[in-house]
Amino acid sequence: MRTETATSPSGLMQLLKPHRPSNKQFSIMGLLVLITAVFELAIPLLSKFMIDNISQSTFEVSMIAALVAIVLLAAIFEGGLAWYGSHLGETTNKKLRFSVFSHLLHAQQSALNNEHSAELSARVVNDSMSIKSILAEDLIGFISGLVSIFAVVIIMFFLDWRLTLVLVACIVAGIVLITPLAMSMRGIGMAMQEAEAQLIANVSEWLRSAKTIKVHNASSQVLTSGQTLLDNAYHHAMRQARVLALIGPISNLILMVSMIAILATSAIWLADGSLTLGTVTAFLIYLFGLAFPIMAMGMFFSNVQRASGAAERMQKLLQIVKENTENGDSLAHINHLEVKALTYTVDEKTVLKNINWQLPTTGLSMIIGESGSGKSSFIQQLVGLYPETLDSVHINNKPLSAYCLNSVRAKIAWLEQQPSIFIGSVRDNLCIGLIQKPSDQDIIDVLSRVGLGEWLKKHDAGLDLLLSEQLNTLSGGERQRFALARALLRDPELLILDEPTSALDKESEQSIMQLLRSLANNICVLMVTHNRRLIEESDHVLCLKEGTQISTNPYGIPARGQ
Numbered sequence: 001m002r003t004e005t006a007t008s009p010s011g012l013m014q015l016l017k018p019h020r021p022s023n024k025q026f027s028i029m030g031l032l033v034l035i036t037a038v039f040e041l042a043i044p045l046l047s048k049f050m051i052d053n054i055s056q057s058t059f060e061v062s063m064i065a066a067l068v069a070i071v072l073l074a075a076i077f078e079g080g081l082a083w084y085g086s087h088l089g090e091t092t093n094k095k096l097r098f099s100v101f102s103h104l105l106h107a108q109q110s111a112l113n114n115e116h117s118a119e120l121s122a123r124v125v126n127d128s129m130s131i132k133s134i135l136a137e138d139l140i141g142f143i144s145g146l147v148s149i150f151a152v153v154i155i156m157f158f159l160d161w162r163l164t165l166v167l168v169a170c171i172v173a174g175i176v177l178i179t180p181l182a183m184s185m186r187g188i189g190m191a192m193q194e195a196e197a198q199l200i201a202n203v204s205e206w207l208r209s210a211k212t213i214k215v216h217n218a219s220s221q222v223l224t225s226g227q228t229l230l231d232n233a234y235h236h237a238m239r240q241a242r243v244l245a246l247i248g249p250i251s252n253l254i255l256m257v258s259m260i261a262i263l264a265t266s267a268i269w270l271a272d273g274s275l276t277l278g279t280v281t282a283f284l285i286y287l288f289g290l291a292f293p294i295m296a297m298g299m300f301f302s303n304v305q306r307a308s309g310a311a312e313r314m315q316k317l318l319q320i321v322k323e324n325t326e327n328g329d330s331l332a333h334i335n336h337l338e339v340k341a342l343t344y345t346v347d348e349k350t351v352l353k354n355i356n357w358q359l360p361t362t363g364l365s366m367i368i369g370e371s372g373s374g375k376s377s378f379i380q381q382l383v384g385l386y387p388e389t390l391d392s393v394h395i396n397n398k399p400l401s402a403y404c405l406n407s408v409r410a411k412i413a414w415l416e417q418q419p420s421i422f423i424g425s426v427r428d429n430l431c432i433g434l435i436q437k438p439s440d441q442d443i444i445d446v447l448s449r450v451g452l453g454e455w456l457k458k459h460d461a462g463l464d465l466l467l468s469e470q471l472n473t474l475s476g477g478e479r480q481r482f483a484l485a486r487a488l489l490r491d492p493e494l495l496i497l498d499e500p501t502s503a504l505d506k507e508s509e510q511s512i513m514q515l516l517r518s519l520a521n522n523i524c525v526l527m528v529t530h531n532r533r534l535i536e537e538s539d540h541v542l543c544l545k546e547g548t549q550i551s552t553n554p555y556g557i558p559a560r561g562q
């Protein structure tokens, strides 16, 4: 479950710790920053000597050659530094995204049930971007800015300490002005990321449900809601733009005021001969050179605040408790399956109450009951999706909590009420999670067994045909049979099906039931159904009413084994 944490720039460091570049990589970056700064700082000094030599008529051509060489080297190192920074930032970004994505995939289902998938995707993809830019761009700007400001102030001090004092006073005033603006970026950044995640979640849902919206004449209503979300995102983006728009001009203002102050004071000292024209030129070049570092440092502080907000949101995701799927005994075979005193509660609502049922390891068992009676919830407990009920499900007289869940799930195939289709080929969709991939012929045979042989023949791409949730390649009934094929390829010992024939015509239903009956000779087939006709086919029945097991069959139809 989630917990609140106060995240600051130190929270950002904590998030980055396992993924950040190595000390060696940081050292290389530091070295590149230093070399680039040295070259860039040498340019004004060389210019000063050149100008002073020209005015004293002692000019040498070699000086121009040295200046050109240094300008070129500075440009080469600057490019190299930008590339290296991006390399470090992008690598960290990739690792961070992978870590959060992998954490979410392994997160406990109950925590994921409360989240919107598109909002989670937005956090994995978007929030990490602002964290990446700290490493890829801002950190370099900050370190080179720091080195430049420090070195420039020292060089200037040796050139003329009086002008330096004027400049330092201007810089300090600028920092005092910029700091509160930078600090406000954290809250703004968080609110902006939150607004964008909400926008993405809603837009993706609306677009997925475009047909429903059209048929219900709800486009204008949805647009109004969309407008509100857009206004919210726009409002926060503009708050950010206002702060950034202030940081730029304030930095320029510092530069301008510094320049005017330096020129004014230089005029006096030039007149009394205590200052050379070369020194003034060098000062002015250094001063322009300081504009970028000062701006970069302002940006660094504001972006660190913004990234801290993103880090806080990502940290919350990383605090979702993960499933423990790898520890415990490995399950070889299901010889005995029993549910003992199973109670399942969600948000103080009792969904299942004290269910006791021994499932036969072969045969066709059915779970029946009114809508909302807890049938789907019951079968989800058998695959260990909810840690709080692991001790109530017993396999071979040991609770699920004693087993390595991955080994249990390897023996089970679960066909959801609304089967998922992933972006990928027919083959990829059917073989998902299988360690030993079946041959194409095996896949084609299974598709024929579930009645999709003709469907496959209609598509030239065959098993390479691309499927996705959005592509309407499969009808509702075909999708159910497709998911059954996926389940069969797992060669399960327990086959769980949540209303597997709800979208099928009578003929297809009969052929699927025939298939399930023949499978039930060797394995446990457990299906949820509303269909009265099918109950007659069952060997065993669990009847649920408002989450409680009842002995009387509400349909009044005796099952085969009863």
Ligand SMILES: Nc1ncnc2c1ncn2[C@@H]1O[C@H](COP(=O)(O)OP(=O)(O)OP(=O)(O)O)[C@@H](O)[C@H]1O
Pocket (backbone or CB within 6 Å): 113, 346, 347, 349, 351, 369, 370, 371, 372, 373, 374, 375, 376, 377, 378
């Ligand atoms: N994660 C959850 N959070 C809140 N309520 C839940 C959750 N899971 C199930 N429920 C509630 O528990 C009850 C049983 O739901 P379940 O889906 O198991 O019923 P069902 O018998 O399969 O219904 P149907 O036949 O309509 O599919 C419902 O009222 C449902 O809203």
